[in-house]
């Protein structure tokens with residue numbers, strides 16, 4: 001009886017309903033949609049679109065989706081380059097970085113990602129700033 005009670009308490013405790021960041025981003029499908037929407041907006045932003053001239057955007061979409069899935073606790077292993085290597089000599093500055101983050105937030109808003117989950121993802125990406133921004 002005690003065990004049954006304990007199980008019932010665990011089952012209905014708020015903890016049981018806590019979702020991982022990966023789940024809150026909508027898992028694989030949600031993440032791919034968010035990254036697609038972000039890259040679409042980046043492509044239309046004249047402040048930063050030039051950085052992507054001649055870039056294989058399907059490949060970048062696949063890699064960023066994989067990276068976000070990996071970092072948010074999903075069942076993925078990021079297979080791309082590290083952030084310092086992949087952004088070397090690109091001349092990305094603070095404003096460029098902020099512009100991309102702006103599009104990421106807009107994409108998450110569009111997909112109805114809760115604000116707390118948005119902030120969690122931004123918190124995971126923020127430490128990459130130093131490896132991506134060069135100026």
Ligand code: HEM
Nearest residue numbers: 048051052055063064067080081086092096097100125132
């Ligand atoms: C939190 C911010 C960012 C994240 C998480 C991120 C992530 C990535 C990833 C995973 C790749 C693929 C790496 C590889 O090639 O193996 C990539 C490539 C790239 N990123 Fe970023 N990035 C960020 C910010 C930026 C910014 C601000 C810009 C410029 C405005 C930028 C421009 C590019 C470009 C042009 C490539 C393609 C490089 C190539 O294929 O030659 N990224 N990024």
